[in-house]
Amino acid sequence: MTTLEVRDVSVERSGRMILSQSSITTQTGELVALVGPNGSGKSTLLRVMAGVWQANAGSVLLGGQTLSSKSRHEVARRIALVPQDTHVDFDFTVGEIVSMGRYPHRRRFEAETAVDRKAVQAAARHCDIVDLLDRSISTLSGGERQRALIARSLAVQPEFILLDEPTASLDIEHTLEVMELSQSLVSAGHSVILATHDLNLAFRYATRIALLHSGRIVSNGPPNEVLMTDSLDKTFNVHAERIKTGTDSYIFNFFSDRKNSRFN
Amino acid sequence: MADNQLNLASSPRTHGRKYSRFPLPLFYGILLPLLLLVVLAGIGIGSTSIPWSIILRVAGAKLLPHHLTTSLTVSRSDEVIIWLIRVPRVIVAFFVGAGLATAGVIMQGLFRNPLAEPGIVGAGAGAVLGGVIAFVAGWSAKTAVMLPLFAMLGALVALGLVYLMATRGGITPAATLLLSGIATSALLGAISSLLLSINIINWQVAQEIVFWMMGGLDARSWTHVWLCAPFVLLGLGASMIQTRELDLLQLGEETAASLGVDVESSKRMLTLTAAVVTGAAIAVAGMVGFVGLIIPHAMRLILGPANRALLLASALSGGGFLVLCDIIARTIHPPTEIRLGIVTALFGGPLFIFLLLRQYRRGAAE
Numbered sequence: 001m002t003t004l005e006v007r008d009v010s011v012e013r014s015g016r017m018i019l020s021q022s023s024i025t026t027q028t029g030e031l032v033a034l035v036g037p038n039g040s041g042k043s044t045l046l047r048v049m050a051g052v053w054q055a056n057a058g059s060v061l062l063g064g065q066t067l068s069s070k071s072r073h074e075v076a077r078r079i080a081l082v083p084q085d086t087h088v089d090f091d092f093t094v095g096e097i098v099s100m101g102r103y104p105h106r107r108r109f110e111a112e113t114a115v116d117r118k119a120v121q122a123a124a125r126h127c128d129i130v131d132l133l134d135r136s137i138s139t140l141s142g143g144e145r146q147r148a149l150i151a152r153s154l155a156v157q158p159e160f161i162l163l164d165e166p167t168a169s170l171d172i173e174h175t176l177e178v179m180e181l182s183q184s185l186v187s188a189g190h191s192v193i194l195a196t197h198d199l200n201l202a203f204r205y206a207t208r209i210a211l212l213h214s215g216r217i218v219s220n221g222p223p224n225e226v227l228m229t230d231s232l233d234k235t236f237n238v239h240a241e242r243i244k245t246g247t248d249s250y251i252f253n254f255f256s257d258r259k260n261s262r263f264n
Numbered sequence: 265m266a267d268n269q270l271n272l273a274s275s276p277r278t279h280g281r282k283y284s285r286f287p288l289p290l291f292y293g294i295l296l297p298l299l300l301l302v303v304l305a306g307i308g309i310g311s312t313s314i315p316w317s318i319i320l321r322v323a324g325a326k327l328l329p330h331h332l333t334t335s336l337t338v339s340r341s342d343e344v345i346i347w348l349i350r351v352p353r354v355i356v357a358f359f360v361g362a363g364l365a366t367a368g369v370i371m372q373g374l375f376r377n378p379l380a381e382p383g384i385v386g387a388g389a390g391a392v393l394g395g396v397i398a399f400v401a402g403w404s405a406k407t408a409v410m411l412p413l414f415a416m417l418g419a420l421v422a423l424g425l426v427y428l429m430a431t432r433g434g435i436t437p438a439a440t441l442l443l444s445g446i447a448t449s450a451l452l453g454a455i456s457s458l459l460l461s462i463n464i465i466n467w468q469v470a471q472e473i474v475f476w477m478m479g480g481l482d483a484r485s486w487t488h489v490w491l492c493a494p495f496v497l498l499g500l501g502a503s504m505i506q507t508r509e510l511d512l513l514q515l516g517e518e519t520a521a522s523l524g525v526d527v528e529s530s531k532r533m534l535t536l537t538a539a540v541v542t543g544a545a546i547a548v549a550g551m552v553g554f555v556g557l558i559i560p561h562a563m564r565l566i567l568g569p570a571n572r573a574l575l576l577a578s579a580l581s582g583g584g585f586l587v588l589c590d591i592i593a594r595t596i597h598p599p600t601e602i603r604l605g606i607v608t609a610l611f612g613g614p615l616f617i618f619l620l621l622r623q624y625r626r627g628a629a630e
Contacts, residue, residue, distance in 0.1 A: 052521040076524030083518040089376040090514055090569030100512055104524040108505065156523070 002063045002159050003027045004049060004079065004191070009058035011044050011215075019044045019215045021058065026193055026208075028159050031186045033202035033223075034195040036212030037236055042195035043084065045212070046162045049193065050081035076104035080153035084164040086145060088137050094148045095133035098123055101155030120155050126188070127151035127181060143174030150181060154190075161185055163194040167201065179205045199252045203227055211235055224248060285568045291577065299584045306354040306587045309595055312345060322346040348485070356484040356492060356548055357590040358583035361555050363496035363545035365582025367538040368556030369563075369575050370503055373510045374534050375438055378564070382556035383546075385445035386422035387539035389452035391546035392477060394418020396456045399473050400463055411476075412491045412547035419543025422448055423535060436531060438517070479552035479605030481590050488548040495544035500579050502537045506530060507571040514569065552605050554612035555582050555589075561616070 004026050011019040019041040026032050034042040047053040048060060051067040060067045067075050080101070088097070101123065102116040124130045127147045132140065140148060146166055153161050163182065167175040179201055182192045186207075196202050202209055202223065209226040211219040213235045219226045232240035232252070241253040308314050322338050326347055367382030375384065383389060398404040398414035429444040430436050456477070464470045503510070509530040512520040521527045545552070559582040560574065567573050589607045596602055 047518065050522045052518055071524075072526060073524040076522060079522070081518065081522035083516060083522070085516050085518070088515060090373075090378070090564065092511075092514070092569055096511075096568075096570055097515070100515065100523065103508060103512060106508075108508075 001027050001029065002078075002191075003061075004160050004193075005061040005064075006045065006049060007059050007061060009045075009048055009055040009060065011041075011048060011053060012056045017215055019048065019055075022212075022215070022217045023058075024210055024217055024220055026160070026191055028189060028191045029186060030191050030193075031182060031205060031207050032191070032193045033206035033209045034193065034212060035197070035199055035202050035209060039214075040212040040235075041215040042212055043164050044215075045217075046081060046164050046193065046195060047083075049160070050079050050162050051075040052081060073104040077156060078158050079160045079162065080156040080158040081162045082149050082153050082164065082166065084168065086149055091136040091138055093133065094129060094135055094137055094140070094151075095120070095124075097137055097148060098129075098133070098151045098155050101152045104156065119157055123151040123154035126154055126184070141174075142170050143177060146170065146174070146178055147181065150178070150185075154185065158190065160191045160193065163192065165195050165197065167196060167198065175201065199227060199232070203250065203252065224250075227252065286566045288567070288573055291567065295577070295580060295584070299580060302584050302587050302591075303354055303358070306357065306591050307346060307350045309591055310345075310350060311594075311598065314342065314346060314350075318342050319346060352486045352489050353481050353484045353590070354587055355489045357481055357587045359489070359493045359496045360481075360545040360549040360552060361559075361586025361589075362579040362583035363492070363499065363541040364552065364556040364586075365559040365563075365578040366496070366500050366503060366575060367542045367545070368560040368582075369571065369578045370510065370534050370538040371556070372560050372564075373514055373571055374531065374538075375442055376514055376516075378561050379557070380442075381553075382538060382542040383449065385441060385535055385539060386426040386448040386452065387419040387542040388546060388551065389449040389456070390418040390420070390422025391415040391543045392418070392551055393422075393452045393456045393459075395476055395547070395550070396459050396473055399469055399476070400459050404472075408485070408487050409491065412488070412544075415547035416495075416540075416543040418452075419539050419546070422452055423539040427532075427535070435528060438531070441531075441535070475603065476550040477605075478603035479550040479608070480593070480601065480603050481549055482594075482601055484548065492544045492548040495540055496579075499537050499541035499544070500575065503534065503575055504572070506534060506537075507575060510534065510571045511569075549604065552586070552608055554608045554616070555586055558612045558616045559585055565622075 006022060006024045008021050008023055009019060010017065010021055022041070022045060034045060036042055044053065048055050051060065062070065062075070062078060098120050099112065099116070102112070102119060105116065106112070124133055127150055129144065129147050129151050132144060132148065137145065137148065150163070150166065166178050166182070170178065175198070182194060183205055185192050206223055208221060209223045210217050211226050211231060218235065219231055227242070229240045229242050232238070236254070239255040239257055241255070242250045243253060245251055304316060304319060307319050308316055318338065322343055325338055364382050371380040371382055371384050372378050392415070394414040394417050395411055397418070398411045403414070404411040426441065426444045426448045427436060429448070430440040460470060460473050463473070509520070509525050512523055512525050513527070513530065517527050560578045563574055563578045563581060567577055586608070589611055590604060592611070593602045593604050593607045
């Protein structure tokens with residue numbers, strides 16, 4: 001079992017602290033949901049965990065060793081990131097996009113090997129996009145595109161898959177599809193860390209939730225313990241309601257605090 | 265009521281069709297013979313028309329070992345026209361076209377924009393200003409090497425300036441690079457125009473500057489071949505090494521970085537490559553527009569966006585295209601030569617519109 005540990009990490013951009021002294025440890029076999037208001041540092045945390053952004057202070061450790069001590073390609077082989085911006089400007093086929101996940105495994109000038117093709121096929125099968133491999137990425141629907149991009153990250157064969165708001169702009173059916181896909185990746189032995197705004201989804205699918213507020217992780221633990229109404233009230237500046245729907249299952253409802261509404 | 269019910273069962277889950285591309289062997293099977301034809305035509309057609317048999321005889325006499333060619337009789341005037349005037353001109357045209365198309369592929373990929381062109385990071389305007397300075401100072405009259413040298417220098421200085429402006433803390437965002445490139449191009453273009461205005465009284469210098477700003481290949485010699493070809497070949501080689509990084513950058517810088525690409529170093533290498541090639545092309549042919557824009561775009565429509573196939577195909581077609589444009593430039597209105605930049609624009613503009621319309625129609629059909 002491998003761990004990915006963020007230790008006292010702070011990130012500053014343009015003179016503003018966007019993540020401060022945050023620590024979180026995840027391990028393979030977990031589905032961790034990062035939740036929090038806009039600008040709370042979810043995407044930044046994912047970028048730092050993937051080694052895409054450098055922390056100004058603190059360190060990120062993969063299997064006990066800092067990311068900075070490893071080569072770019074090794075980090076890329078073990079941690080995959082699907083950013084929120086999924087726009088592809090040119091008409092690549094889905095197959096070409098998924099194959100790009102093999103980049104960190106291939107040396108310069110090295111042709112695609114049987115292992116690469118196998119990994120691409122396996123990733124396509126897992127994400128149910130085999131029929132789409134010859135299609136242009138620009139002709140896919142939102143749900144198909146997200147599955148294709150997750151397949152690209154899966155073709156890397158990483159231990160950790162980081163998804164930045166994978167269900168943003170998807171309808172209910174495709175949102176559930178992506179969450180079920182994430183769950184199946186965890187069953188297959190990967191760890192999935194995803195940022196989301198949907199607390200009901202996070203509660204239902206995540207094994208652990210980290211609640212972020214103003215660049216800090218304010219709470220981190222089992223969904224049942226993290227998503228408490230008082231902390232949600234404070235973090236999101238709303239009135240949260242937690243409705244019991246069964247043993248250990250809840251749905252969440254939110255109301256704006258009418259007295260504080262700026263439109264009254 | 266039944267009419268109001270949505271028929272969900274029959275609504276298609278996916279749309280569109282399989283994406284077809286031109287097979288690469290067939291593409292080269294058509295392109296290479298066409299290329300040979302255009303090159304031979306470029307050598308044969310001109311104020312003095314030369315039959316192909318003589319072209320081949322001169323080529324044989326020049327390229328084959330001496331003992332094999334003693335039987336080949338070629339008149340001195342044919343040899344001069346072919347070997348010292350037409351051949352270098354065609355080769356320069358080919359390498360300028362190839363270079364501009366290569367730089368176009370790089371820039372369009374780097375900026376994730378099919379409308380980006382080789383001069384977008386200031387290299388084009390820098391090369392022009394470098395050349396204009398060489399003209400105005402009178403250095404270009406001293407030796408043929410001065411003008412290309414200054415153009416090349418101008419391209420590199422402009423790129424350096426643009427990079428300096430756009431970089432903060434070791435990071436150069438593509439959008440900032442683009443904007444500072446456009447701003448710098450505008451400024452350097454203005455300085456070129458200013459130098460031209462000041463020197464308008466000296467009509468000989470002014471005419472040379474105007475001709476150069478419109479692009480042209482008259483009186484190109486073997487010196488110009490050696491000034492341009494090595495840089496274009498070097499640039500093509502350097503960009504071929506980086507095609508996978510260029511592909512990944514088109515998924516966005518974050519995705520590329522997460523897959524292990526050193527994004528900043530790749531961007532630096534690719535912009536430098538494009539600037540050197542653009543500088544080398546403009547240095548020997550002046551400002552020739554449209555090639556770097558339409559050739560990569562057309563090739564992408566035919567072969568798809570994967571840069572490994574795209575780069576070589578664009579370089580070869582760009583070369584062929586410019587040789588063809590040069591034939592038109594020198595034959596359409598004899599004895600005057602139309603400026604090359606005008607021909608590429610007249611020829612390239614409508615082709616570009618046609619390609620765009622075809623793409624939109626296809627998009628609408630889907």
